[in-house]
Amino acid sequence: MTNRRDAVHDTLRRSEGFRSAQDVYAEMRSDGAKIGLTTVYRALQALADGGKVDVLRTDDGESVYRACASGDHHHHLVCRRCGRTVEVAGPDVERWAEAVGAEHGFTDVTHTVEVFGTCASCSAAVRAS
Structure with missing residues (x-):
C-alpha cells in the first residue's frame, strides 16, 4: 500500500487545487498506473489521516483532496x-x-x-x- 499511497500523493502534489478521488484515479490510469479506484480512496483516506493531504467537502457533499501546503x-x-x-x-x-x-x-x-x-x-x- 505504501508505494500506491506514495503514487497517489505524488499525483496530488503535481496538481493545482483540490481533486476528487475519481479525478486522481483517472489521471493515474491515463499515466499507465495499475491501480483501482478503491485503492485510490484508501490511499487518500490514509494520507488524510496522516495529515499529508487536505480534505474539503464541496457544496454537493463530495470529498476533494490536495497535498497539504x-x-x-x-x-x-x-x-x-x-x-x-x-x-x-x-x-x-x-x-x-x-x-x-x-x-x-x-x-x-x-x-x-x-x-x-x-x-x-x-x-x-x-x-x-
Whole structure:
C-alpha cells in the first residue's frame, strides 16, 4: 500500500487545487498506473489521516483532496466559482472550539472549517460581464 499511497500523493502534489478521488484515479490510469479506484480512496483516506493531504467537502457533499501546503492546522477559504483556495489560520476558531468542547465536558476536540465565497478575480469578471 505504501508505494500506491506514495503514487497517489505524488499525483496530488503535481496538481493545482483540490481533486476528487475519481479525478486522481483517472489521471493515474491515463499515466499507465495499475491501480483501482478503491485503492485510490484508501490511499487518500490514509494520507488524510496522516495529515499529508487536505480534505474539503464541496457544496454537493463530495470529498476533494490536495497535498497539504502546510503541516500546521489550518482552514480554507474557497472560491465557489474557480475553486481557488487559500489556507488561513483561525486562532479565534481554535479558542471557540476548545471552549465549546470544555463547556460540554469534551476533551481532545478537533474540527474542520471551510469558508466559501467568491475570490476577487471572479468577482471582477462577473462585474465586467
